[in-house]
Amino acid sequence: xxxxxxTGGSRGIGASTAIECARRGFGVILxxxxxAESAQSVVKSIQAxxxxxxxxKLNVGDVGSFDEFRAALERVMKAQWNTTGLDGLVNNAGYxxxxxxxxxxxxxxNGLMNVHLKGPFFLTxxxxxxxxxxxxxxxxxxxxxxxxTAGVAPYAAFKGGLEVLSRYMAKEFGERGIRxxxxxxxxxxxxxxxxxxxEFESLLASQTALGRVGEPHEVARVIASLLTDDGGWxxxxxxxxxxxxxx
Numbered sequence: 001x002x003x004x005x006x007t008g009g010s011r012g013i014g015a016s017t018a019i020e021c022a023r024r025g026f027g028v029i030l031x032x033x034x035x036a037e038s039a040q041s042v043v044k045s046i047q048a049x050x051x052x053x054x055x056x057k058l059n060v061g062d063v064g065s066f067d068e069f070r071a072a073l074e075r076v077m078k079a080q081w082n083t084t085g086l087d088g089l090v091n092n093a094g095y096x097x098x099x100x101x102x103x104x105x106x107x108x109x110n111g112l113m114n115v116h117l118k119g120p121f122f123l124t125x126x127x128x129x130x131x132x133x134x135x136x137x138x139x140x141x142x143x144x145x146x147x148x149t150a151g152v153a154p155y156a157a158f159k160g161g162l163e164v165l166s167r168y169m170a171k172e173f174g175e176r177g178i179r180x181x182x183x184x185x186x187x188x189x190x191x192x193x194x195x196x197x198x199e200f201e202s203l204l205a206s207q208t209a210l211g212r213v214g215e216p217h218e219v220a221r222v223i224a225s226l227l228t229d230d231g232g233w234x235x236x237x238x239x240x241x242x243x244x245x246x247x
Contacts, residue, residue, distance in 0.1 A: 001025065001026070001027050001052070001081065002025070002026050002027070002087035002088065002227075003026060003027040003028075003029065003077065003081065003083065003085065003086050003087055003088070004021050004026045004027075004028055004029070004086065004087060004088030004089070004090065004227060005029045005030075005031070005073070005086055005088070005089050005090070005127070006018050006021070006028065006029070006030045006031070006090040006092055007030075007031045007058060007060055007090065007091055007092050007093035007120075007123070008031065008032075008033075008060070008092045008093030008094060009028075009030025009031055009032065009039065009042060009055070009092070010030065010032040010035035010036075010038040010039035010042060010055070011035060011038050011042075011190070011191060012188075012190035012191060012216050013092060013140065013185060013188065013190060013216045013219050013220060013223075014030065014090070014092040014093065015030070015038070015042045015216070016215075016216035016217045016219070016220035017090055017092065017219075017220040017223045017224060018030045018042055018046065018053060019042065019045060019046060019051075019217075019220070020217065020220040020221055020223070020224040021088070021223075021224050021227065022046040022049070022051030022052065022053055023049070023051065023224075024224055024227075024228060026087070026088070026227070027052040027053070027080075027081055028046060028051070028052065028053040028054070029053070029054055029055075029056060029073065029076075029077070030042060030043070030053065030054075030055050030056075031055070031056050031057065031058035031060075031093065032055055032056075032057060032058070033057065033058065033059050033060070033093070036055075036057070039055035040055055042055070043055050052080075052081075054076060054080060056069070056072065056073065056076065058093075060091075060093040060094075060114075060115050060119035060120070060123060061111065061114035061115040061118075061119050062114075062119075063114070063118060063119065063122045063123075066122060066123055066126040067126070069126075070126050070127060070130070073127075073130075074130070084130055085130060085131075085132045086127065086130045086131050086132065086135060087131075087132055087134075087135045087136070087227070088135055088136050088137070088138070088227040089124065089127060089131065089135070089136075089137045089138070090137075090138045090140065090223060090227075091119075091120035091123065091124065091137070091138070091139045091140060091162070092140040093115060093119070094115055094116050094140070095112075095115065096152070096155060097112060097152070097154065097155060098151040098152060099151060100150065100151055100153075101153050104153070104154055108154070109154050112154045112155055112158055113154070113158050116155065116158035116159055116161075116162060117158040117161045117162055117165070120139060120162055120165070121165060124137060124169065128173075131176070131178055133176060133177040133178070134177045134178075134232075135177075135178050135179075136178065136179045136180070136181070136226060136227050136231065137166075137169060137173070137178065137179070137180040137181075138180075138181055138182070138183055138223050138226050138227065139162050139163070139165070139166045139169075139180070139181070139182045139183075140182075140183055140184075140185070140223075141159040141160070141162050141163045141166075141182045141183065141184045141238065142155070142156060142159040142184055142185060143184050143185065143186040143187075143240055143242045143245050143246075144156035144159060145159050145160040145163055145184065146184070146240070146246075147245065147246045159184075162182065163182045163184070163238050166180050166181060166182040166236070166238065167180075167236050170235050170236035171236065174235070179226075179231070179232075179234065179235040180235065180236065181226050181231070181234060181235065181236070181237045181238070181239060182237070182238040182239070183219065183222055183223050183226070183238075183239050183241060184238055184239065184240040184241065184242070185214070185219045185240075185241050185242065186208065186214060186240065186241065186242020186243060186245035187201075187204035187205075187207075187208060187213040187214060187242065187243075187245060188213060188214045188215065188216060188218075188219060189201075189213050189214065189215055189216065190216055196213065201213055204245075207245060207246050208242065208243045208244055208245050208246075209243060209244025209245075209247055210243040210244055212243065213243075214241065214242065214243055218241065219241045222239060222241050226239075
């Protein structure tokens with residue numbers, strides 16, 4: 001059995017990715033920060049379908065907690081599966097903020113940076129010794145790095161940084177046989193940034209070639225495929241999963 005760690009796996013794209021990876025035979029470790037009940041619900045759903053999953057608390061914005069998290073991860077994986085090796089890492093955890101540049105505070109800026117760029121950088125660094133040869137890292141970025149949307153400048157900037165970081169990770173980790181790609185969702189029906197109301201959804205759908213917003217499982221399938229042998233020759237890429245958003 002292969003094993004994958006998915007940050008922010010309690011809901012949205014992360015939860016769908018956990019379910020999809022379990023369906024493909026992965027042992028899943030999903031992390032949560034504020035949504036313990038939602039995380040356990042995902043675990044129970046996976047187990048009810050015959051899959052293997054555990055949930056662990058992690059604040060991706062708190063780099064100082066990563067040593068303790070890695071030690072706990074190794075203990076839990078050893079007890080659950082008699083291994084500490086990972087075959088996949090999905091840096092997915094995040095949150096949205098809608099605020100024009102002129103109104104963004106330093107605290108808001110730093111919070112977004114810590115979760116969307118600094119956290120993935122140092123968590124990957126901390127977990128790198130656990131990643132087996134031929135493993136895969138998927139960093140979740142955003143179509144807002146390509147299409148400017150007023151009010152999300154810091155979020156988009158850090159997602160853009162993560163997209164660049166993905167290429168550098170691919171370059172540096174290649175000698176270990178580790179592939180690294182970015183997946184860039186477009187308009188997706190999640191709770192990010194407060195979710196979609198009818199008016200906003202209609203606007204986004206009108207800007208998408210397929211005429212609708214996407215669902216979390218449609219992104220999850222792409223992420224999961226990259227983690228398997230199906231994605232074995234895909235490396236250092238940014239793959240937009242957006243239904244033709246603003247083409």
